[in-house]
Amino acid sequence: MHHPRLRKAKSNDLIAAFLMVSPAIVFTLAMIIFPIGYALFLSLTKWVPGSSVTQFVGLSNFRRMLGDHVFWLSFRVTMILFIACLLLETIIGIYLGILLSKDLPGQKVLQAVILIPSIIASVAIGMMWIQILDPTLGFANYLLSIGGLKPLAWLANPGTVLQSLIIIDVWQWSPFMALIITGGMRTLPSEPFEAALIDGANKWQIFRFVTLPLLRPVIMVAILLRSVDLVRFFDTVYIMTQGGPNNASMTLNVYSYLQGFNYMDMSYGSAIMLFLLLLVILISLVITKLRRRMS
């Protein structure tokens, strides 16, 4: 009781502090913890439309998952799309990003134009590419025919559907990677570059031994952001192929949605979603570890 005023101030501070963080806590509880908890609950029960009776079934949804060949197929498709898109988007993103950071004439216009694909809603992009890739009416096959090449079935062939999806995703998201990298380029100090020039380094050497190492933290952030999105590959696939033909483009996210909503099996859908969540966490952990080790 020696410093009543001080103590009073302290406890008022405490209330104020709680008040200030409480929206964040409420938000986290309502939007993150609760849905994950509920998904976990659903995955351990048998969900019956119209019934509010809970019937626990233990791990049987997860057991079913392990024996479901479409699940494993969609896991494979998800990983192929993830690795191929991430690799291409990173390489093209770095190249474009460095190009955009140079003060070229028309640079501002170019930057605005190449960002368009990342801004348009994915549903619209899906509809647009359905038309471009239509085997009979599409622009893509028209281009091939001008070049004297044979037309392709693109999305309608299990052998080419993934390549088509990769092309679309790279077209859509490389500019986004480029934007982050351009931002990074602009913050780099000019001294190391000048020093390298004085030391007689050529362009490749400057890129390899100066630009890339300095950009590494930015690139890792871009990769991390993109990876999480890529593992959850959904909208364009859902619009264009619904996982077809014959499950050749089924991603985990699409499969889970189909199971949950179209086949009205929320429990199994939730189990797949939890697996996807685990996958996302694992991948971001690996990338974060890599990032720490590099810096």
Added chain:
Amino acid sequence: MNNTKRTISLVSTITIMVLLMALVSGCGQVTQASLNGGKTNKQSETITVLAEKHPWTTAIQPYIPEFEKQTGIKVNLMILSEQQQRDKSLMTLQAKSPDIDVFMSLKSLEGLAYEKAGFYEDLDKYIRDAKLTPADYKVNDFMKGPFDGERIEGKLVGIPIIVEGPVVFYRKDLFAQYNIPIPKTLNDLVRAAQTVEQKSKGRIYGVALRGLAPAVSYTFGTFFHNMGLEWFDSNGNLNFNKPGAVKAIDTYCTLAAKYGPPGAVNNNFYQSSSLFAQGKVAMEIDASNELASITDPNNSKVIGKIGVFPIPAGPGGNHPTVLQWGISMSAYSQHKDAAWEFIRWATSPDMQLKLALKGIASPRSSTWENTQFKASLRDATKKEWAKTLEFIMKNGNPEVGPPAIKEAAVRQVIGNNIDKVMLGSETPQQAADAIQQGVTEVIKQ
């Protein structure tokens, strides 16, 4: 003292958090209350109608203010795309929420699952009550096929609003040029498609039909039924182990893979109608509703050259798939009488005639006999279209796919295996076996 204060601050923090949560979750109701708050009249009720973005919705929307004026019931029309509308209705009804009063529902897809779940209000009692349903509603005017399609396990769960079915749209000019008679049998249909490809030297494809797995059953069903097969035999076993099933798959896939456009395996109505409207195919097998898009002056190059006939008969006769959309009442609605008033108004003989004049195929026979409606079928295409639809309604089979609670999963199995045949990775026999096994497994789940 110190501890007490800490406790007090903790308690107040928790209280505030709880209040905040209540605020967040209560937001919806707050807005609704303030919306209704404007009117003090106790009789004014608001009902929510959940509709799909569908030609029927577009056609009826302008008349809704009339209904509001007549009855004093406010209609909150919520329009979503098909799958989103289905997701929304499933989630709302699963939560036993009174947020939806009337909703569009496709009985051939979710009907059995929703009925088992208890989502549908029984409409028989409203129809039978003379106070709720005056005689001028003319229940017996509804055609048997679509009206029975709204009955599940004996219970009336909806009222039909529009009828459709898969038909064959064809190019009259090409048929005349290549001297092709209108196909009378499924074999004729294959021959017609073949002739087009041969005589046009591959410039024009024979026929566009559905390949996208979840959508195949709708057009494939007629091929299956025309082999003389129902989806299930009298013991409730699936009929895909019969020779007719193999023949149906073979015919369908021959059309798609040999005489269809490349990539038919991914096509739905959207792609097929684009191909037909652009003059790239001589026939299109798809929903009768597609007439609107293939005669759209902005996109179509073939207006005035289009004819329509039913999918031809097979060895087992002709049993076209007929599909009706209906509106249903939620069992959890708190404005059931007002909801029924809306349903009755929207499906009255008068309104269905008005909608028919805007191109919505009516499930009431009086509409089709109406002179005003007949006069509206001016051009030859429209006349053939109407004749074909009447044929479908009289002979139709309302089961788009084998009825099951997991209907969509069943149709996916059928679609996937038909696609494998189109892609050449399975024979029709293997596909029939795989469907027999796969669908039986889904039904057991």
